[in-house]
Amino acid sequence: MKLTKTLLASTALTVASGMAFADGHMASEMTIVSWGGAYSNSQQKAYHDPYMEKSGITIINDESSPEGVAKMRAQAEAGNITWDLVDLEAADAIRVCDEGLAMEIDHDEVLAAAPDGTSASDDFGDMIVSDCFIPQIVFSTTFGYRTDQVAEGVEPPKGACDVFDLETYPGKRGLNKQPIANMEWALLCDGVAYEDVYDVLETEEGQDRAFAKLDTIKDQTIFWSSAAEAIQLLADGEVFMSSTYNGRLFSAIEEQGQPIGMAWDWQMFDLDGWVVPADLPEDRLARVMDYLYFATDTQRLADQAKFISYGPARASSAPLVSTHAELGIDMAPHMPTEPSNAENTFVNNYTWWADYRDDLDSKFQAWLTQ
Amino acid sequence: MTRASDPTGPMMAADGTPLKTSLNRALRRQKLRALALIAPLLIFILVTFIAPIADMLFRSVENQIVSDTLPRTTEQLAEWDGDSGEIPAPEVFKALYTDIFIAQERKLHTRLGSRLNYELTGVSSLFRKSGRRVEDMGEVYQDQFEDLNDFWKDAETWNALMGSDAWLAAQTKWDGKSDVPQPQFELREEIAGVLPQTAATFEIFADFVQNEDDDNLAKEDPWALVYSALYDDLIAEPDLSGYAGPGSAELLEAMAAASTFETVDYPAAFEKIDKDWHDIEVWQTIQTYSPDFTSGYFLNAVDMKKSPDGAEMRPENEQIYIKLFVRTLIMSLVITGSCILLGYPVAWLLANLPARTANLLMILVLLPFWTSLLVRTSAWKVMLQQQGVVNDTLVWLGLVADDSRLALINNQTGTIIAMTHILLPFMILPLYSVMKTIPPSYLRAAKSLGATNWTAFWRVYFPQSVPGIGAGSILVFILAIGYYITPELVGGTTGTFISNRIAYHISSSLNWGLAAALGAILLALVLGLYWAYDKIVGIDNVKLGG
Numbered sequence: 001m002k003l004t005k006t007l008l009a010s011t012a013l014t015v016a017s018g019m020a021f022a023d024g025h026m027a028s029e030m031t032i033v034s035w036g037g038a039y040s041n042s043q044q045k046a047y048h049d050p051y052m053e054k055s056g057i058t059i060i061n062d063e064s065s066p067e068g069v070a071k072m073r074a075q076a077e078a079g080n081i082t083w084d085l086v087d088l089e090a091a092d093a094i095r096v097c098d099e100g101l102a103m104e105i106d107h108d109e110v111l112a113a114a115p116d117g118t119s120a121s122d123d124f125g126d127m128i129v130s131d132c133f134i135p136q137i138v139f140s141t142t143f144g145y146r147t148d149q150v151a152e153g154v155e156p157p158k159g160a161c162d163v164f165d166l167e168t169y170p171g172k173r174g175l176n177k178q179p180i181a182n183m184e185w186a187l188l189c190d191g192v193a194y195e196d197v198y199d200v201l202e203t204e205e206g207q208d209r210a211f212a213k214l215d216t217i218k219d220q221t222i223f224w225s226s227a228a229e230a231i232q233l234l235a236d237g238e239v240f241m242s243s244t245y246n247g248r249l250f251s252a253i254e255e256q257g258q259p260i261g262m263a264w265d266w267q268m269f270d271l272d273g274w275v276v277p278a279d280l281p282e283d284r285l286a287r288v289m290d291y292l293y294f295a296t297d298t299q300r301l302a303d304q305a306k307f308i309s310y311g312p313a314r315a316s317s318a319p320l321v322s323t324h325a326e327l328g329i330d331m332a333p334h335m336p337t338e339p340s341n342a343e344n345t346f347v348n349n350y351t352w353w354a355d356y357r358d359d360l361d362s363k364f365q366a367w368l369t370q
Numbered sequence: 371m372t373r374a375s376d377p378t379g380p381m382m383a384a385d386g387t388p389l390k391t392s393l394n395r396a397l398r399r400q401k402l403r404a405l406a407l408i409a410p411l412l413i414f415i416l417v418t419f420i421a422p423i424a425d426m427l428f429r430s431v432e433n434q435i436v437s438d439t440l441p442r443t444t445e446q447l448a449e450w451d452g453d454s455g456e457i458p459a460p461e462v463f464k465a466l467y468t469d470i471f472i473a474q475e476r477k478l479h480t481r482l483g484s485r486l487n488y489e490l491t492g493v494s495s496l497f498r499k500s501g502r503r504v505e506d507m508g509e510v511y512q513d514q515f516e517d518l519n520d521f522w523k524d525a526e527t528w529n530a531l532m533g534s535d536a537w538l539a540a541q542t543k544w545d546g547k548s549d550v551p552q553p554q555f556e557l558r559e560e561i562a563g564v565l566p567q568t569a570a571t572f573e574i575f576a577d578f579v580q581n582e583d584d585d586n587l588a589k590e591d592p593w594a595l596v597y598s599a600l601y602d603d604l605i606a607e608p609d610l611s612g613y614a615g616p617g618s619a620e621l622l623e624a625m626a627a628a629s630t631f632e633t634v635d636y637p638a639a640f641e642k643i644d645k646d647w648h649d650i651e652v653w654q655t656i657q658t659y660s661p662d663f664t665s666g667y668f669l670n671a672v673d674m675k676k677s678p679d680g681a682e683m684r685p686e687n688e689q690i691y692i693k694l695f696v697r698t699l700i701m702s703l704v705i706t707g708s709c710i711l712l713g714y715p716v717a718w719l720l721a722n723l724p725a726r727t728a729n730l731l732m733i734l735v736l737l738p739f740w741t742s743l744l745v746r747t748s749a750w751k752v753m754l755q756q757q758g759v760v761n762d763t764l765v766w767l768g769l770v771a772d773d774s775r776l777a778l779i780n781n782q783t784g785t786i787i788a789m790t791h792i793l794l795p796f797m798i799l800p801l802y803s804v805m806k807t808i809p810p811s812y813l814r815a816a817k818s819l820g821a822t823n824w825t826a827f828w829r830v831y832f833p834q835s836v837p838g839i840g841a842g843s844i845l846v847f848i849l850a851i852g853y854y855i856t857p858e859l860v861g862g863t864t865g866t867f868i869s870n871r872i873a874y875h876i877s878s879s880l881n882w883g884l885a886a887a888l889g890a891i892l893l894a895l896v897l898g899l900y901w902a903y904d905k906i907v908g909i910d911n912v913k914l915g916g
Binding site for chain 2: 361
C-alpha cells in the first residue's frame with residue numbers, strides 16, 4: 001500500500017516537473033538547425049551570440065541539416081514540430097516548400113530593409129528562389145588541388161575542365177557521388193556552350209555524352225558523399241584534385257595551412273538559407289520572426305563573412321565584407337563572387353533539377369555501379 | 371449427487387463446479403497476470419517498433435495522393451482509352467482545371483507533381499507551372515461577370531446569394547475575434563437546386579477560407595473557379611422562375627448574358643500553359659497511377675516499371691536495385707565467412723586459455739566493440755588508404771612499388787575488411803560461450819583412443835561447436851545485410867549496399883515509397899533466409915551460450 005502511494009506520488013511529481021520543464025523550455029529556448037562545423041560556427045558568432053545577448057533567449061544548435069528535409073517531413077507527419085528554424089540549400093528549400101512543410105514568407109514584411117531603404121525583396125533580388133526561402137549566403141562548388149603534386153614546369157590547374165585532363169595532371173580525382181554539377185562540368189568541358197548545357201542534358205544523347213566524358217576519368221575518381229570527406233582526401237594526398245565547397249577549401253588552406261590551391265573556373269554557384277517549418281505555434285513563430293529580422297539584416301550577413309568565405313546574399317552586405325576575424329586577411333579575394341574568381345561560373349538550375357533529378361540520379365547511380 | 375454416488379461423472383471441485391472448469395479458470399487468471407506483467411514491454415514494442423515499421427512498409431503500396439488531389443480528373447479519366455492515341459476529352463481537361471485550381475489553393479499540386487515525377491520526368495515542373503497559371507483560365511469568366519454587374523464583384527453579395535439566412539445572421543453578429551469561432555458556412559437550400567455546380571464549388575471555397583486559411587468569409591472574394599462554375603450552371607439554362615431569394619434579378623440578367631460570353635477552351639488553354647498536357651504519356655501516367663494502391667514502388671525496386679501494357683524492365687542504364695541486392699547478399703556472405711575464419715581460432719583460445727590470460731584476451735575482443743563505429747571506420751580509412759599506414763609499410767618493405775600502391779579502400783575490399791573487423795565480436799562471443807561448454811575431456815578421450823590432433827578436432831570438437839557458428843553467422847549476416855554507415859564511408863562506388871540507396875531515398879530524394887519497398891524486400895529476404903536456415907540446420911541448434 002505504502003509502496004503504491006510512493007510510486008503514485010513520485011510519478012505525479014515527475015509528470016508535473018516534466019511539464020514545468022517543458023513550459024520553461026518553450027519560453028526561452030529556440031532550436032536552430034544547421035550544418036555543423038565551420039559553417040555553424042560562423043553563424044554562432046555572427047548571429048546567435050549577439051542575438052542571445054540582446055534578447056536573453058537561448059539558442060540550441062542542432063546539426064541535422066544534412067537530413068533536414070526528411071526530418072521536417074517526419075516531424076510534420078507526427079504533428080510534433082520541435083525545430084524552430086532550419087538552414088537548407090536552395091534546392092531542398094524548394095522541396096520543403098513544395099511539400100507544404102515550410103511556411104511561405106512575405107519577405108518585405110518579415111525581413112529588415114537595407115540601410116539605404118531598399119526593400120528586402122529587392123535587396124535579396126534573384127536569390128529568393130522560393131517563397132519559403134530566406135537566403136543567407138552564396139557558396140560555390142569548385143575545385144581544390146594539391147600544390148605539391150603539380151609537376152615542375154606545369155601550370156597549376158585552373159578549374160573544372162582540368163579534372164578531365166589526365167595527361168597534364170595525372171593522379172586520382174575526387175567528385176561528388178551525385179549527378180548535380182558533375183553532369184554540367186562534363187558537358188561544359190566537352191565543348192558544349194554554357195547556354196546550351198541544360199538543353200543538351202535534357203536529351204538522351206546529351207546524357208550519354210556527359211557519361212562518356214565522365215567515363216574517361218571514372219577509374220581514377222574517388223566519389224565522396226560528404227564535403228568533409230573531400231577535404232580529408234585532399235589533406236591526406238589521396239587525390240590530386242577534388243570538387244568541394246569553397247568555404248571548406250578556404251578553411252583547409254588558410255586556417256589549417258594545407259598545401260592546397262583553388263581552381264575556380266566553372267565553379268557552380270548555389271544558395272543556402274533559412275526556412276521556417278510550417279504550422280509553428282504562434283508564440284514560437286513570433287520568436288523565430290524576431291530572430292530572423294535580426295539575423296538576416298545587412299550588417300549580420302556581412303559579419304558572417306568574417307568567419308567563412310561565403311558571399312552574403314544581400315546586395316547591400318557586399319561592400320561591408322571586411323577581413324577575417326582571427327586571421328586578419330582580406331576576405332574579398334576568397335569570395336566565390338570576386339570577379340577574378342568568377343570568370344566562368346554557372347548557377348545550379350533548381351527548377352531543371354527538380355524535374356530531372358530522379359531520372360538522372362538513377363542513371364548516375366547505375367553508371368557508378370557498372 | 372456426490373462424488374461417491376456417481377463415479378462416472380466429472381470430478382468436482384470443493385465449490386461444486388467441475389474440476390476442469392475450475393482449473394481452467396485458475397490457469398486463465400494466471401495467464402492474464404503474466405500478460406499484465408509483460409504488458410508494458412509488449413505495448414512499448416508495439417508502439418515504438420512494430421507500428422512505425424508497419425506504417426513505413428505500408429507506404430510502399432500507398433498511392434492515394436493522385437486520386438485525393440485530382441478526384442474529378444481521375445474519375446473522368448477512367449473512361450479514357452490510353453491506347454487510342456488521342457488526348458482525353460475536353461471534360462477531362464475541365465475536371466483537371468477544377469482539381470488543379472483547388473489543389474494550388476491548398477498547395478498540394480507541387481507535391482503531386484513530385485510524386486508523379488518519380489514515374490515520368492518533367493511532370494514536376496508541369497504541375498508547378500500549371501498551378502501558377504490556372505487562375506488565368508477562370509478569370510476569363512470572372513471578368514465578364516464583373517463587367518456585367520457590380521453585384522458579382524463583392525464578397526458580401528456572394529455570401530447573401532449562397533449562404534442560408536441563419537448563417538448570414540450569425541456571421542453578421544460575429545465580431546471577427548479569433549477566440550470566438552467563426553460560424554460555419556451553411557448553404558442556402560434553394561440555391562443548390564438552381565445552381566448545383568456553383569453551390570458545390572462555393573462550399574469548397576467557404577470551407578477552405580474558414581477552416582484552412584482561418585480568414586473571415588465575409589471579407590474574401592470568391593475564387594475565379596466559382597465564376598467558371600456559375601457560367602457552367604447558367605449556360606445550362608436552369609429554371610430560375612421558382613427562385614426569389616437575394617440576387618434573383620442579377621441571376622436572370624446574367625443568364626441572358628451568359629450565352630454571349632467569351633468561352634474558355636480548356637484543352638487549348640492547358641496546351642498554352644505547357645504543350646506536355648497534350649502528350650499522351652502524361653495522361654497515361656496519371657491514369658496508371660490513379661488507383662489508391664500501386665505496385666509501382668515494388669516494381670521500381672526490382673528495376674521494373676509500370677506501363678500501359680503491364681510491367682516491363684527498365685532500360686539497361688537505369689537498372690541498379692537487383693544488382694545492389696545481389697551484391698549486398700554476396701558481400702554479407704563473404705563477411706560472415708571471414709568472420710568465421712578469423713573468429714573461430716580466437717574463440718578457441720578464449721575458451722581454452724587459463725582464466726587470467728583469457729580475461730585479458732576477452733578485453734581485447736570487447737574493447738573495439740565498445741568503441742564508436744565511426745571512430746573504427748575512420749581508423750580503417752587511415753590504415754587502408756593509398757597514402758595510409760598499410761601501403762606505406764608495404765612500400766617501405768619494398769613489397770609494393772611506390773607508384774602502384776594497393777587500392778584497399780573505396781572499393782569492395784575496403785568494405786569487407788572494415789565490416790569484418792566491426793562485426794567480429796558478434797561472431798566470437800557466441801562461439802566462445804558455446805566452446806566454453808565443451809568439456810576438454812572429450813578431446814583427451816579421443817586422443818587417448820588413438821585419434822590424431824586433426825581427427826580429434828574435426829570429428830569430436832568441431833561438431834559440438836557448430837551451434838555457435840550458426841548463432842554467430844546468423845547474427846553477423848543479418849547485421850551485415852542492413853549495414854549502412856561503413857559501406858558509405860569506405861565502400862566507394864563498388865562497395866556500397868542496398869541500405870545506402872534506402873538511406874538516400876529516405877533523406878535526399880524523399881521517395882519514401884520506394885525506400886519502403888526496398889526495405890520490405892530486404893526484410894522479406896532476411897526472414898526467408900532465416901526460414902531456410904531453420905529448415906536446413908534447425909533453429910534449435912543455435913546456441914548463444916549455456
